[in-house]
Structure formats: structure tokens, C-alpha cells
Amino acid sequence: MQAMLKIELSRAFQGKNFIITIILGSIITMVHFILYALPMAVPEGVTAQNYGGLYPPTVFNEWIGGQGLFLTATLYFFLLPLMAAIPYGDSYYLEKKSGYPKNIFLRTNKKYYFISKYIAVFLSAGTAITIPLLLNLLVTMAMFPSVLPDINAPVFMMNPSCMWSSMFYAAPYGYIFCYLLLDFVFSGLLATISLVAGLWMRHHLGVLLAPFLFFLIIYFTLNFMSIYFRFLNTLNPGAFLNPTPVIDGITLPPILLEMLLLFCATFFVYIKEGVRREVF
Amino acid sequence: MYIEFHNVSKVIKGSTVLDGIDILFESGKVYGMRGKNGSGKTMLMRAICGFILPTSGTIDINGEILGKDITFPRSIGALIENPSFIDGDTGFQNLKVLASIQNTIEKRQIRYAMESVGLDPDDTRKYRKYSLGMKQKLGIACAVMENPDIILLDEPINAIDEKGVQQVQAIIQRAKDRGALVLVACHDRDELEFLSDEIYEIESGKIVGHEVLNKTRAEE
Numbered sequence: 001m002q003a004m005l006k007i008e009l010s011r012a013f014q015g016k017n018f019i020i021t022i023i024l025g026s027i028i029t030m031v032h033f034i035l036y037a038l039p040m041a042v043p044e045g046v047t048a049q050n051y052g053g054l055y056p057p058t059v060f061n062e063w064i065g066g067q068g069l070f071l072t073a074t075l076y077f078f079l080l081p082l083m084a085a086i087p088y089g090d091s092y093y094l095e096k097k098s099g100y101p102k103n104i105f106l107r108t109n110k111k112y113y114f115i116s117k118y119i120a121v122f123l124s125a126g127t128a129i130t131i132p133l134l135l136n137l138l139v140t141m142a143m144f145p146s147v148l149p150d151i152n153a154p155v156f157m158m159n160p161s162c163m164w165s166s167m168f169y170a171a172p173y174g175y176i177f178c179y180l181l182l183d184f185v186f187s188g189l190l191a192t193i194s195l196v197a198g199l200w201m202r203h204h205l206g207v208l209l210a211p212f213l214f215f216l217i218i219y220f221t222l223n224f225m226s227i228y229f230r231f232l233n234t235l236n237p238g239a240f241l242n243p244t245p246v247i248d249g250i251t252l253p254p255i256l257l258e259m260l261l262l263f264c265a266t267f268f269v270y271i272k273e274g275v276r277r278e279v280f
Numbered sequence: 281m282y283i284e285f286h287n288v289s290k291v292i293k294g295s296t297v298l299d300g301i302d303i304l305f306e307s308g309k310v311y312g313m314r315g316k317n318g319s320g321k322t323m324l325m326r327a328i329c330g331f332i333l334p335t336s337g338t339i340d341i342n343g344e345i346l347g348k349d350i351t352f353p354r355s356i357g358a359l360i361e362n363p364s365f366i367d368g369d370t371g372f373q374n375l376k377v378l379a380s381i382q383n384t385i386e387k388r389q390i391r392y393a394m395e396s397v398g399l400d401p402d403d404t405r406k407y408r409k410y411s412l413g414m415k416q417k418l419g420i421a422c423a424v425m426e427n428p429d430i431i432l433l434d435e436p437i438n439a440i441d442e443k444g445v446q447q448v449q450a451i452i453q454r455a456k457d458r459g460a461l462v463l464v465a466c467h468d469r470d471e472l473e474f475l476s477d478e479i480y481e482i483e484s485g486k487i488v489g490h491e492v493l494n495k496t497r498a499e500e
Contacts, residue, residue, distance in 0.1 A: 003381050011366075099364040103422060106329060106356050107381040279331035 008120035025132030032072035055153030068244025081215035089194030125191030126184035281307035288337035312476030358432035363419025393425035
């Protein structure tokens with residue numbers, strides 16, 4: 001298992017698709033920085049006191065996760081399921097099509113191959129999605145002060161009913177870390193939908209688009225149903241993946257439940273069906 | 281080492297691809313499989329690899345039932361149908377990655393396997409740049425590099441030049457000499473007779489003929 005995992009991780013993280021995804025994502029987050037953050041740059045040492053009593057532009061309202069309603073941020077979080085599939089999501093489909101797994105199944109248990117691939121797809125997608133966000137955060141940190149968010153400042157969309165709102169005002173970097181972790185895990189899970197799709201789908205594009213289609217179906221279904229059941233909108237990944245609280249009432253337990261369901265649906269289906277299938 | 285088929289049948293989507301096969305393969309021998317396209321030669325090899333499981337009957341490999349006691353034979357190398365490797369890696373890199381799974385051989389053994397089929401381990405060309413014959417040779421090198429107890433070669437001399445054929449013959453002979461069980465499927469009747477100790481004729485998934493070749497007389 002260890003040898004198989006090492007092979008899969010090295011192929012996932014050293015593949016050109018992994019690099020391409022990071023570059024694509026970084027282009028979006030850097031364009032965001034150049035268009036929206038850079039023009040707001042303030043002199044070093046600025047505080048609310050020397051900024052006319054107003055809360056100044058800081059890391060927390062200028063990084064891409066603090067400006068979630070801006071075009072680039074919306075684009076990033078909307079394209080997230082598509083980008084998550086690019087690094088390694090189609091690897092099983094391509095290998096199955098070429099017959100490569102036969103070389104592996106003569107040397108190790110099939111189960112180890114499928115588990116290793118699942119882990120590699122999950123980790124590579126999560127990393128490729130998180131790195132551009134981190135990059136944006138780092139350049140914003142280099143240009144803006146880290147002034148503790150002021151609950152009375154009208155620049156934040158955060159209110160007490162928002163998830164982790166007390167953490168945002170008390171330890172904003174902790175808030176950012178938690179959101180990056182949430183995005184990491186959800187991106188990884190979304191990418192594994194491509195693995196499951198690879199079991200049945202016959203077209204490469206379909207396999208790559210599967211997480212995005214899943215995301216769109218969930219997005220529009222929950223949006224529509226929230227007309228009747230308002231709370232359903234808080235389960236929408238399109239809303240909770242964005243560190244800016246674009247809607248009220250998002251809480252952690254339903255998100256965790258959603259992730260658990262997605263994990264079970266992808267992991268167990270992929271492993272069980274993959275191992276069960278005969279190889280031709 | 282032996283492989284014993286006990287009344288093995290395999291039905292796929294209503295079509296019987298293996299039909300009541302009873303065979304015993306023993307180590308130190310080369311077995312040839314002859315038959316038309318779609319006769320069941322490759323299916324029989326897939327069954328030995330554990331890629332497909334019998335609908336009925338059992339495959340006993342050295343006292344262990346495939347699909348019950350083991351999911352694949354403990355020591356096997358195979359080239360079944362077309363070889364398939366990672367396009368963006370060189371031949372050597374491909375074999376190195378696969379060898380790392382069991383980690384039973386060193387780099388020099390991988391190099392030796394490649395050289396024995398006429399491939400240069402230091403060739404920097406990616407697999408995607410390989411010719412059809414080179415791909416086939418890499419597939420054979422991959423099947424034999426770990427000196428497995430069982431070697432299955434499905435049409436091994438396809439797309440290979442004359443020198444390459446001689447190299448494949450030498451590889452099979454060496455495997456037999458060290459006590460491996462070798463199974464070869466080939467359309468070339470003369471080649472199969474040259475390589476094999478025994479030949480099985482297969483038709484519509486059934487064994488319809490068995491010939492034991494007197495190699496000593498042939499060699500004289």
C-alpha cells in the first residue's frame with residue numbers, strides 16, 4: 001500500500017496538470033489583487049486612528065476571501081469544482097482506457113491501487129485549489145497591514161449569525177486558516193467525483209466536467225428549493241466555500257454532514273466498484 | 281509450482297468465453313496456446329492473472345484458489361494484448377515505477393531485462409515516442425524483469441523484428457531453465473512449435489487439442 005501511495009502521490013503532484021491548475025488559479029487570484037487590492041494600498045503603519053477614524057484597507061478586507069462578491073472571487077469559487085478535477089481527477093479514466101492498471105494488478109492488491117488513487121486525487125485537488133488562495137493572501141499580507149477587524153466598521157459583511165464570526169473578529173488568521181482548510185477538503189472531495197465518473201463515463205470531457213455538473217445541479221436545486229425552505233441555501237457549496245459570508249445562517253454541522261455524505265458516496269462506491277470490476 | 285484449472289467456465293454477457301477447461305500447467309515447461317481470434321486464449325490468460333473470475337470451476341495455483349485464497353498469483357509477469365505504460369516516462373522510468381511496487385529487484389535487473397530484449401535503458405525518449413516493436417519489447421521486459429514463477433505472453437513476437445524474435449526466444453528459454461512456468465499464445469505455428477513443450481488448441485473457449493512435442497528429437 002505504501003509503495004502504491006508513493007507512486008500515486010508523486011504522479012499527482014509532479015504532473016503537468018497539477019502545475020497548470022495552480023497557474024490558472026493563481027492568474028485569477030493575482031488579477032484580483034492587481035485590480036481590486038493594489039489600488040487600495042495604504043502607507044505602512046496605518047491604523048484606524050491615523051485613517052480618519054475609519055477602518056483602513058487591511059489584509060482581511062482586501063484578500064480575495066475578504067472580497068467574495070467581486071468578479072474574480074466569484075469566478076474563482078464558481079470554477080473551483082472544474083479546477084479541482086484537472087490535477088489528477090481523470091487519471092483513473094485515462095489509465096483504465098489504456099490498460100495500464102493491468103501492470104499494477106499483477107503486483108499488488110487492486111484495493112491498494114484504488115485507495116491510493118483516491119487519496120492522491122483528493123490531496124492534489126485540495127492543494128492545487130488552496131495554493132492560489134494562499135498566494136493571494138501572502139501578497140496581500142505584503143502590501144496591507146493586519147489590523148484586527150473592527151466589529152463596528154461597516155466594511156465587513158460579517159454579522160454574529162455568520163459561521164465563525166467571533167473567530168473572525170478575535171483571530172482573523174484563524175478564520176482564514178479554517179476557511180482554507182474547508183476549501184481544501186471540499187475541493188478534494190469534489191475532485192473524487194471524477195474518479196467515480198471514470199468508472200462509467202466513456203468521454204474524457206465528461207469525466208473532467210463531472211464535479212462541475214454535480215456542483216451546478218446542487219447549486220440550482222438548492223437555490224430553487226430555498227424559495228420554500230430558506231435554510232437549504234446555507235447548504236449550497238457556492239455559498240459556504242466563499243470566506244466572505246455571502247448569505248446568512250451558514251453553520252458548520254450541515255457542511256460537515258454534506259462532506260461526510262460526499263466522502264461516503266465517492267470513496268465507497270469507487271473502491272467497491274473498482275475492486276469488483278473485472279479487467280479486460 | 282503448478283496451475284490447475286478445474287472445469288473452469290466463464291460467461292460474459294451471455295456468451296461463453298471459457299467452457300469447462302481442465303488443464304494442468306507445471307513449472308519448467310513452456311506451454312503454447314493456439315487458436316483463432318476470439319477462441320479464448322487471452323481470456324484463459326486473464327483468468328490466470330485474476331483479472332476475471334470463473335463463473336464456475338476453480339483455478340488452483342500451487343494449492344491456493346484464485347479469487348478465494350489469493351486475488352492474483354504471488355509471482356507472475358504478463359504481457360496480455362497491447363503493452364501499456366505511462367506516455368510521459370521513458371522505458372526505464374516506467375519499469376522502475378512498476379518494480380518499486382514489490383521492491384524485489386534492483387535497477388541493474390531492470391537494465392538487464394531491457395537489454396535482453398534489445399532496448400537501451402539509457403534511452404531518453406519518452407514511451408510515447410517508442411515504435412510499436414519497442415513498446416512490445418518493453419512489455420516483455422516488464423513481464424520478465426522480476427523473474428516471476430509464472431510468465432504469460434500473449435502474441436509476444438507481434439511487431440518485433442527477426443533479431444527481436446531471437447531475443448524473445450532466448451528469454452523464454454532462460455525462464456524455462458530457471459524453472460518458470462511459461463505460457464505463450466501465438467498465431468505463428470512454427471514459432472509456437474519451436475518455443476513450446478506442449479501445445480493446447482483452443483476453440484470457442486474449449487480445449488480441443490493437446491500436443492506434446494518431442495523437443496529432444498527436434499533439437500537433434
